Amino acid sequence: MTTILRPSPNQLARVARLSLVATSRCHRIPRTPRFIQPLRSFTQSTPRLYSTEPTRRPDEAKKDGKQETDAEQKPLAPGWVRLSEEELQLMESLNKIMPASQKETMVILLKGLRQFGAPQELRDLLAKAKDRGLSITDSMKAVRIAVKLAEKLATEESNAKFESRNMSDGFTSNAPGQQQQQEQPQNEKAQDSDKSKQQEPQDKAQEAKQKAKEARDDIKGQKQGSSTGGQGGNKGPGKGDKPPSRGTQLNDMLGWVVVSIVMYPLFKMIFPGEASREITWQELRKNFLDRGLVEKLVVVGDRVRVELNREATQAMYPDTVAANPNFYYYFSIGSVDAFERRLDEAQQELGIPSSERIPVSYASEGMGTKLLLSFGPTLIITGLLFMMLRRAGGGPGGNSGVFGMGKSRAKMFNHESAVKVKFSDVAGMDEAKVEIMEFVSFLKAPEKFEKLGAKIPRGAILSGPPGTGKTLLAKATAGESQVPFFSVSGSEFVEMFVGVGASRVRDLFATARKNAPCIIFIDEIDAIGKARGDGQRFGGNDEREATLNQILTEMDGFNTAEQVVVLAGTNRPDTLDKALMRPGRFDRHIHIDRPTMKGRQDIFRVHLAKIVTKEDMDHLTGRLAALTPGFAGADIANAVNEAALIAARANAETVEMIHFEQAIERVIGGLERKSLVLNPEEKKTVAYHEAGHAICGWYFRWADPLLKVSIIPRGQGALGYAQYLPTGDAYLMSTNQLMDRMAMTLGGRVSEEIHFPTVTTGASDDFKKVTRMATTMVTQWGMSEKLGPIHFNNDENQIQKPFAESTAQLIDQEVRRIIDQAYKQCKDLLTEKKKELGLVAEELLRKEMLTRDDLVRILGPRPFPEKEEFSKYFDGTNGRGTHAPPPFPVENTDTPDEHTGPAPAITEKL
Ligand SMILES: Nc1ncnc2c1ncn2[C@@H]1O[C@H](COP(=O)(O)OP(=O)(O)OP(=O)(O)O)[C@@H](O)[C@H]1O
Secondary structure, three states: OOOOOHHHHHHHHHHHHHHHHHOOOOOOHOOOOOOHHHHOOOOOOOOOOHHHOOOHHHHHHHHHHHHOOOOOOOOOOOOEEEOOOOHHHHHHHHHHHHHHHHHHHHHHHHHHHHHHOEHHHHHHHHHHHOOOOOHHHHHHHHHHHHHHHHHHHHHHHHHHHHHHHHHHHOOOOOOOOOOHHOOOHHHHHHHHHHHOOOOHHHHHHHHHHHHHHHHHHHHHHHHHHHHOOOOOOOOOOOOOOOOOOHHHHHHHHHHHHHHHHHHHHHHHHHHOOHHHOOHHHHHHHHHOOOOOEEEEEEEEOOEEEEEOOOOHHHHOOOHHHHHHOOOOEEEOOOOHHHHHHHHHHHHHOOOOOHHHHEEEEEOOOOOOHHHHHHHHHHHHHHHEEEEEEEEOOOOOOOOOOOHHOOOOOOOOOOOOOOOOHHHHHHOHHHHHHHHHHHHHHHOOHHHHOOOOOOOOOOOEEEEEEOOOOOHHHHHHHHHHHHEEEEEHHHHHHOOOOHHHHHHHHOOOEEHHHHOEEEEEEEEHHHHEEEOOOOHHHHOOOHHHHHHHHHHHHHHHHHHOOOEEEEEEEOHHHHEEEEEEEEOOOOOOOEEEEOOOOOHOOOOOOOOOOOOOOOOOOHHHHHHHHHHHOOOHHHHHHHHHHHHHHHHHHOOOOOOOOHHHHHHHHHHHHHOOOOOOOHHHHHHHHHHHHHHHOOOOOOOOOOOEEEEEEEEEEEOOOOOOOOEEOOOOOOOOOHHHHHHHHHHHHHHHHHHHHHHOOOOOHHHHHHHHHHHHHHHHHHHHOOOOOOOOOOOOOOOOOOOOOOOOOHHHHHHHHHHHHHHHHHHHHHHHHHHHHHHHHHHHHHHHHHHHHEEHHHHHHHHHHOOOOOHHHHHHHHHHOOOOOOOOOOOHHHHOOOEEOOOOOOOOEEEEOO
């Protein structure tokens, strides 16, 4: 390393130049010293706008330089010395090897040295450079000295300018913060000048000092200065330009300067660039050896470095880079013996006496290189890792840097800004609201509870299917109680690094305590709150458990006086660890189910309030709610928004019923697939299949009344479908209803059998539904006399069945018996109603879609009394039944959910 830095005076010049360049990148215009103006010629990225004066041509600068060289010597600053003539000449000799563009800089520097002297360190360095060359520490010292010099020159010039202006215009006010005055138009300057003339002399002196101090500060700032800021021309940054904070600039730039200084020599070692060039032995002989320019040869491994006599080389080859002290040639050798032999022969040929032979030394590869080669990969990997950690830690809350990893990513909503949700925005969950209202009263008036000795609940788990409004309810709680709200998702605690989750939990709770009273909402808490020990069979998740333990600990750590309420949302409360649910932690368990008919009506009302519609609100909400059984709040919000979009697409003035119906249809069934064209045979099969379902729905007493049947392909793979309106929100289903539903589901296949010589694959999905329904009837609902009232878990992945082989056979028999019974029921009906079925199918082929009114027209009124709700919204009078009502959620089409009871809506697809 030292060897590489050896060329001392030039090295000094180089580092000095670097420092001056850095100094010239001045953000604050007026302080840019005139001395360093010419540097801009080689600092491309420094725009002219930083200069206070027009850029000066080199000849002008030279002239000035000459004048200023002759200027008087200024008194020395403490710690500074006057350089001797010999030392100054040594510095001047640097100028010879400088590129032309930088010679001006040296002239300025030398002038400064003559005028103001130099720090003692420079003298020591020069002495060292003469004797031994410079080490890397010395090069850093040189940088420091150059910066000091530049600072001194700039300050002196600034003071000199300031004094000269005082002498010419009287004293000009130049208070801190008004530096841009120098760029202001002349008239503004004059005004300022007038104003300042009225000031007291002692103020002037004070300000002069201030000005000088500012100049110094600025120069210091320039050391780390950034070249950001202004745009074009010779003007400074605009008033609106807000320079980056000085502290940040300082830290960033200081870091970069240090890194650059340290890394530069290392970089040079690995990538020598133009610092060396390979030549052949012949070239060496012809150009250097024969001309007596070689001073020494250094064998390093299988290469030989040629050290030339610099002065002689420059004299002989004035334009060559070989004279550059950092530059050397090298050539490769096969073996050291062969090289020595060859050199010997060459010297003999040249007649060089043995006493004057070229010295050959042997050096091992530099320690630095070796170290770098061995540690290089590690350094690179560490660097990359560091960068990754920085990025990973950079959360929205500004938690950047490696230490930001453990910071919580919770988003904080302030009641004044973000949480505007109120309980009135949350509809259809009155019981849940009452439960959670207690937290609001606690946060608002804790003393009411405390004075009676009541312990305040720590938190509540809000569970329920997706989109039922758990987050909304938590937000509303925060909005009502007017406290800060921290929202975080359980998955945000999970990182690949061990301990990060727990640390984030700690941080979240610590922040919450600082902001108490407040609410923490952890969404999807099952991501971390799963029962411990689950999954241990296939390797547990210690990190998740550690995070959960930390949550438990934090919740225990609350004392009742700390008004921090923790709410958590989950879709899977059954998987949660029991410890989370025990009293003292999440004391309350609030289940939010999909809304009932009334609930949906209320939710529609909330969302329709934002929509422009002229429909009668009561009728609209009632009809839409009836059309959307099984919809969660989020589905309703989506359907309303979709309706508005459809209306806008149709350039409608207001959103009408048809738009809402189309929207609901689209939300459930997917897009119409107009591009899917069936051939006539296929179309006929689909029509008869769907007509089979429709006839069953019409004539089975316990089946759901049909709303619409269509053979327009829609969504994924459905070639046609029949829709039925459920008889309200049914939570119980009788055997009759189930049997009729199964028979109706089989209606498609039975119709195909009756009308065509062969059947198609289209009924596969129907069979799946029927089988599932029959199996559940037998194994879970106790609807088989032979098996009796028994419940078996219907887990298909279970390797070992929870019943004996003989029971399995019995189950099979019973399932088959039930399906056969449904099949017979269906076949009997369709054979009896073959004519009606044909009429409906042919009408369907013609119109592609039939509504309930069409069926009434073809078949006459349904022979069973309709439900009140149905006739209220869909009897064709008030309900404007000409529009086809939409299909219902597929997930509710067959087997009712085990927990919530049977779901009523049906969509049959071919
Ligand atoms: N009861 C409701 N009243 C009004 N709007 C609702 C209701 N429930 C849901 N929504 C609408 O649905 C959106 C999504 O609801 P939210 O995010 O609260 O559901 P969630 O239960 O937290 O869902 P997930 O379990 O998927 O996190 C809400 O922003 C709101 O527009």
